Amino acid sequence: MSEFATLDWVVIGAYFLLLIGIAVWVMTRKTETTEDYFLAGRNIGWFVVGASIFASNIGSEHVVGLAGAGAGGKIPMLIYELHAWLVVTMGWVFLPFYIRSGIFTTPEFLEKRFNAQTRWFLSIFSLLAYVLTKVSVTVYAGGIVISSLLHIDFWFGALITVILTGAYTVIGGMRAVVYTEALQTVVLLLGAATLTIVGLNAVGGWSGMKASLEPGYLNMWRPASDPDFPWPSLVITSTIVGTWYWCTDQYIIQRGLAARNITIGRRGAIFGGLLKLTPIFLFLIPGVVALALKNRGELQWDTADQAFATLLMEKTPIGLRGLVAAGLMAALMSSLASVFNSCSTLFTVDIYKKLRPNAPEKQLLRVGRNATAVVVVLGILWIPIMQNISGVLYEYLQSVQSYIAPPITAVFLLGIFSKRINSQGAMATLVSGIAVAILRLGLELSKDSLTPGSLLHSFGAMNFLTFAAWFFLFSVSVCVITSLLTPAPAPETIVGLTYGTLTEEQKTANRNSYSIWDVVVSVLVVAIVIFVMVTFTG
Template sequence: MKGLDVLDWVVISAYFVILLGVAWWVIRQKQKNTEDYFLAGRNIGWFMVGASIFASNIGSEHVVGLAGNGAGDKMPLLIYELHAWIVLMLGWVFLPFYARSGVFTMPEFLEKRFDARSRWVLSIVSLIAYILTKVSVTIYAGGVVVSALLGIPFWIGAVATVALTGLYTILGGMRAVVYTETIQAIVLVLGAGILSFMGLEAVGGWGALKATIGVDYFNMWRPNSDPDYPWLPLFLTSTIVGIWYWCTDQVIVQRVLTAKSIKAGRRGSIFGALLKLMPVFLFLIPGVVALGLKLQGKLDWNSPDEAFPVLMSNLLPSGLRGLVAAGLLAALMSSLASVFNSCSTLFTLDIYKKLKPEKPEEELVKTGRTATFFVVGLGLLWIPVITRLSDGLYEYLQNVQAYISPPITAVFLLGIFYKRINANGAIATLIGGLIIGFSKLTLEIMKSSFSEGSFLFNLADVNWLVFAAYFFALCVAIAVIVSMFYPAPSAAQLSGLTFGTVTATQKADNKLSYTIWDIVASVLVVFIVLYIMISFSTLSL
């Protein structure tokens, strides 16, 4: 990799000056209540909501990893980047129920729909999952990227980036996160877009790239007999994980809850869906380009995860290299800030406020800042474990979500679409699903210690995509069967929280929250997703 020169450093410095300037402007605005600190006063416009959704999703490990998938013959995983249609579901299906309930967090919604037990379980599971996966992994991957780009030791890069991100998140709250994420999304799209264009030009164009690599390489749909990525379980499991991540996870949903109206939130989700189509072209294609250049003898790298940084450092001229480096730093900081703020929101409103309901608003804001500080600390403390387990951890990260998401997805979908599901059905699904999911993950980790051919070995060896699809069906069955043994929820409890209980007035209000252009934009997103799915296919299912 080529190092950064003076002009690159000037560009990176300018990026940080603008970022810190915006953060400082937000911090100077007083934030004395929880709605202002955690949801930016529910007064954010659709453009910033959409940009924030996109920036929250894209982390530095996401950028490098997706390019690595393109360079490492893992094209089926492209389907996780085609979830734009699920982002639309957030705005069209889920948001009206969340907005009508007036909640700050997803566990709080479960309490309103079911009872406090579901809120406690989801709050604790979410916090543990965030700290052990999202926070620590993003910090680790970010430290690696920063040290490689800037030529500084790993620990200095990790601690400095985390400290800066944590500082403006703690002081500025959600408003600082949303405003800075908007800038970061623009920088990331601009930088990666330039790299994709110049990469295709260097490899000789799209036709030359396909001729170099081979048309079959671009097929994302493999037969159901494929041991790694059978197409039907891949589609089903990716959809289950997608609904959990985009429609029920605090980090993403908190973005649309900051919107000043349902209309702004929905348009933000539509804009976010359009932006979500970009990673295919911004990050996956550069990985494929890097492979093409390697096969042409114009580029050299050892690991697929090196594809993006090596392509960037060797292909881009001075200044542009700094811009893309700033984009990678932006990806790291935006995803970290999102998780930091969501963790503090969950802890403060779903745990601390439940234990200390008499605390005033200013005290809760202070608690939120303190919680963010501790999340930053815990993430840093976990890094030594990550550095020892990184090879194994990255191997399991993809399927960890497949084991966490089925029970949560089942409870939210059934809770909104099927009014007969009650609190006992929900808690049985959440706790039972948690036990089953972590048991399967534990078996996978311990697989080498079992005798080959034994029951435990065979269970551990079940493909994670196949297991997750059956796991989701089991979670739905648990929720329905257990609910039937107990009385149905009362009409008062369900009012406006399920499809069957939405009043005529609420339906009329919802109709006023969108126009024909919102529908047209949404249909366009779906058509683009279908077009990409067909383009990356040999149609030999």
């Protein structure tokens, strides 16, 4: 495989200098309150909100993995990239409730809507899940990507990115995160667009690419009997997981909470939805192009995950390689910064501040910075552990969201759309949900030792998409039945927290918070999603 030239290293160096410059500029601005540190003073514009939402979602492992899906025959997985409509839904449906209630975290919203127990449960669960999955997977996968791409030692690549990202996140807080993510979004999109254009040119355009693939390769819709991607389960489960991730997860929602007001937050979500459409064309297509070139004998790679790097190094001109590599590093660093900051916010606001309600602002700021530093250290300590974990378990860590999303999605959806759902129903759903998720994961890992055809084996071996769809129905049932069997919440405690309890003033303010252009662009996002679904039918 070709090596980077001097010009490539100059481009990569320029990216880092620009990133450091923005980080230093942001860090020179005073951070005196928790609102400054965790939500950038709630004064972020729509462009930065949208770019930050997008950059938080796209990690380097996401880029390489999506290209691998394109090269490895897993085209149905692109449905997760069509969740742009859910990003828009977050801005229209969920975000107004979050911003109106003045929360710092989504678990805090559960306390306002239900009780303190639901907040404690979701805060601790989210914090553990972030450290064990998001931090470890992002650091590990990012280290592999950077070490293989730049031909440097895995440890060196991982440590440099973790330490550099951790430094500006610890010192600058949310403001440093979102402004650097705005830059990283631009670099990532430029780099990926460059590779897509170069790749399509090399393969003879879209028609040349399709001609080099087997018939029906680009069909994302598999029969309901397909063992891997049955289309009904794929549509249902991807929507459940997408609702949890885009509409309720602190990791994403924190960017919307940093907006100046509901109008800006919604507009940022709509812009984020537009950006979310780009991975289909900028990350998936390079993988498909790499496969087409391999079929023609013009490229060679062993595994699908090598498709992106091989296409980059063999077909991209000198200088542009450095731009694409900088984009990959931007993807890694933005994801890391987001998870570091979200962990710090959850610990400081939802745990420490609850235990020490009278703690002064300066103390909370110090705790927030220390918490970020601890997560950075944990991320480094996880690297050797992740190196020794089997590839099978690594895949489960990445797909575990399909098992934790159903109960959380059920609680938030029912909590906002129904005023009858109470704290007992919410708590029963969360507790039973985590129990079922742990049981499923345990049985899935040990299914080979279970008797085929037995109840436990069937439970552990069921297609994960089908399982998650049934699991969501179970969660909704638990929430509704438990709520109906227990007293309804007092009406005065949930005013403005559900659609059925909005005041006339809130309804009027909501109607005045958007323009015709917000509606037009939102409809455009949905139209593009439908167009892609129709296009990828063969």
